[in-house]
Amino acid sequence: MQFSKNNSYREYFIERFGIGNEIEKYDFYEFAQSVWAYSGEYYEDKKIEVMGIRALRIKKVYKPTTAFLRIIGRYATKNVISLSSNDGMKFLKGENIDGVCGNTRGYVVVKSGSDVLGCGLCAGKLMSQIPKKYRIGETWL
Amino acid sequence: MNIEDYRDMIPDFEKFVARMNEPQPYWLRVNTLKITEDELIHRLEDKGFVLERFAGMNAYRIKNMPVKHPGATVEHSLGYYYVQDFSSMVPALLLSPSPGELVLDMAAAPGSKTTLLAELMKNTGTIVANDVSDNRIKALAANIERLGVSNAVITKGDATSRRFGAKFDKILLDAPCTGEGTYRKNQKERMPNLSDHIRMSKIQKNMLKNAERHLKEGGILVYSTCTFNPLENEEVVQYGVEKLGLKIENVELAIPHDKGVSSWRERSFEKVSDKMIRIYPHRIDTGGMVIAVLKK
Numbered sequence: 001m002q003f004s005k006n007n008s009y010r011e012y013f014i015e016r017f018g019i020g021n022e023i024e025k026y027d028f029y030e031f032a033q034s035v036w037a038y039s040g041e042y043y044e045d046k047k048i049e050v051m052g053i054r055a056l057r058i059k060k061v062y063k064p065t066t067a068f069l070r071i072i073g074r075y076a077t078k079n080v081i082s083l084s085s086n087d088g089m090k091f092l093k094g095e096n097i098d099g100v101c102g103n104t105r106g107y108v109v110v111k112s113g114s115d116v117l118g119c120g121l122c123a124g125k126l127m128s129q130i131p132k133k134y135r136i137g138e139t140w141l
Numbered sequence: 142m143n144i145e146d147y148r149d150m151i152p153d154f155e156k157f158v159a160r161m162n163e164p165q166p167y168w169l170r171v172n173t174l175k176i177t178e179d180e181l182i183h184r185l186e187d188k189g190f191v192l193e194r195f196a197g198m199n200a201y202r203i204k205n206m207p208v209k210h211p212g213a214t215v216e217h218s219l220g221y222y223y224v225q226d227f228s229s230m231v232p233a234l235l236l237s238p239s240p241g242e243l244v245l246d247m248a249a250a251p252g253s254k255t256t257l258l259a260e261l262m263k264n265t266g267t268i269v270a271n272d273v274s275d276n277r278i279k280a281l282a283a284n285i286e287r288l289g290v291s292n293a294v295i296t297k298g299d300a301t302s303r304r305f306g307a308k309f310d311k312i313l314l315d316a317p318c319t320g321e322g323t324y325r326k327n328q329k330e331r332m333p334n335l336s337d338h339i340r341m342s343k344i345q346k347n348m349l350k351n352a353e354r355h356l357k358e359g360g361i362l363v364y365s366t367c368t369f370n371p372l373e374n375e376e377v378v379q380y381g382v383e384k385l386g387l388k389i390e391n392v393e394l395a396i397p398h399d400k401g402v403s404s405w406r407e408r409s410f411e412k413v414s415d416k417m418i419r420i421y422p423h424r425i426d427t428g429g430m431v432i433a434v435l436k437k
Contacts, residue, residue, distance in 0.1 A: 026291065040267035040292035041243065045306035050282050050295035067286045070175075070219065092215060115219060133283065140213045141188045 003029040003036065003051045012062050013055075017109060018077035026052070026072075033058045037068055064107055066118030066130055073109040073116035080109045081126060088112030092136045097126040144332065147369060150402050153423060160423040165325035167203040167211045168227045168427070172288050174260055176221045184216060195425070196395060200227045202426070220287040225253045227396075228322065228420045228430035232315055232365035233257040235392060235418075235434050241266040242310040247300040247352055250277035252284035254315055259290040268293040269309070271300055301347035308357045316345045318366035318373050322429025325422060338372040345377045353385045356437045362387065365432040371402045374431040375410035375417060382413055387435040389416045397424040401431070 009028040013019045026037040029051050038052030055068040073080075081104065087097050091110060101108075101122035107129070110120040119129040144158060151157050169192075171178045178199055182192060189207035194200070203211055211217070211224045233254040238244045240263045249255045249270035258268055270285070270293050272278050278297055285293050296305070300314075319333035319341055333341075349364060356362050364381065366373050378401075381387040389412075401417025403410055413433065420430040 037291060038294075039264050040294065043243075043267050043269060043294050043306060045269070045294070045296050047296045047298050047303070048294055049278055049297050050285070050293075052291045052293070053286055053289070067289070071289045071291065089215070092218065115215075117219075134218050134287075136215055136218055137213060139208070140215065140218075141208055 003031045003048060006030050006035075009035045009056060013064075013072060016064075016107070017073070017079055019072055019075045022072060022075045026055075028055065037072075061106075063129075064119050066134060069109050069119050070116050073111065076109040079104060079106070080111060081120060081122070083110060083112045083117070085112060088115070088117055089136070091117055091120065091126070091128050092130055092134070093138075094128050094130055094132070094135045096128060100126050150371070150405060151369070151421060152399055156423040157421055160426070161324060163325065165226065165422070165428055166426055167206075167224055169201050169203060169211060169222045170225050170230060170257065171199050171201075171222050172220055172256070172260065173199065174264055174289050175219070181216060181221050185214070188214065195227060200230055202227070218287075220289055223253060223256055223284070223288060225257075226428045227425065228427040229253055229367070230257060231394070231396065231418070231420060231430055232313060232363050232432050233261065235394070235432060236311050236313050236361065236363040238262050238266070238311050243307060244268045245305060245309040245312045245352075245355060246270045247312060247314045247348060248272060248317055249295075250281040252281040254313060255281065255293060256284055256288045256290055258313065259285075259288070259292055262292060264290065264292045266292060269296055269305060269307075270294070271296045271298055271303075271305070273297065273299050301344060301351055303351070305355050307355070308360075309355055310357055310360055312352050312356050312360065312362045313365075314348055314352045314362060315365045316348055316373075316377075317341065318345070318368040319370065320367055321369045322367035322422070325428060333368075333370075338370045342372040342376055345373055346380050349377055349381050350385060353381065353387060353437065358437055360437050361390075362435045362437065363432060364435060365430060367428060367430050369419075369429055369431065371405040371408070371410060374433075375401050375405075375413055376408065378413045378417060378433040378435070379410050381435055387437060389413050390434040390436050391416055392418060392434050394418060396420070399424075401433075
């Protein structure tokens, strides 16, 4: 599998979320309609399956991943939505939240207190983009 | 094999047998890549967890919890901690990688040790985390992602023979094994028989041989298994010393443990036994682990 380096994707995180120097510690690699953020040294091997953390999915527009926003989202200065504790739990269950987006549109970093919960999509209401594997169960604390 | 076959090999054998028949407690490790120990422990205690920290280390025994499984919390989903038996943390702690090093985890899935290595390296340097099967790699990738490990490359290949793309400063070979040390967690599993141990020992020697091939001069290799049989431990390490020219290192470990086995069934392992580490379940209420630190 061939991962090819392309650090121009840093610009997305700088422009969309106002992330500063923290983004510089990652190199970005393209592979199979995804962009991967990697903080290690370059390593060449023909059998690479994963390189760092998937940061973006390349669709019509770039879609940031919850996993990478959970690392980098604490440095975001714009397009951030902060939820109450109750709404945060609903968001983590995959539920949509009304009345929190205001004029914001598009993908956002969703926080609750000091926790970065992941990726949301503001399209009138806040639509949870938490992948099923990260959603919390009804009986979870 | 019957556990009685180890009567002369394991100190305080009656206590060992009694402990092996008890369920194993859960342990957790705070993922300091994402949160401080203090903050997480306060959060979990506020939710009703009762935790006991071991000897000032980032290792907490869960004495009581308000959920059925220790992973059923928001904090777990956010990657703030990893449920990992204490004995299983020791190989990565002994490898002790530094930030910036090039490290190979040869049989990495499901990633408990890989994620600890990344934490020790502060997400810098490079970890090549290898495993052989798609399903195991899926689990490895999921854990690496959940814990926010960004300095790891996952590769797929057979660790007995595959060529890696570099020589490494440090290698962790937590070898596939018959898993007697996990019996407390999986009590319905049958104990392995002698032919299982012999078969695994051959595979482990091939992995060690391939590990040595990819280790830099002066590099450190930690060999570990979660099984008790000397054929999968002392015999493999002795093979590494005698046939591959590796040197076994003296190790200081502030965790209750026993030395390696010097002989078993007319086989002598005296060249390596004094420097090997055996962690038995009856010492600090964990699973079992056997470890050697080797240098090229």
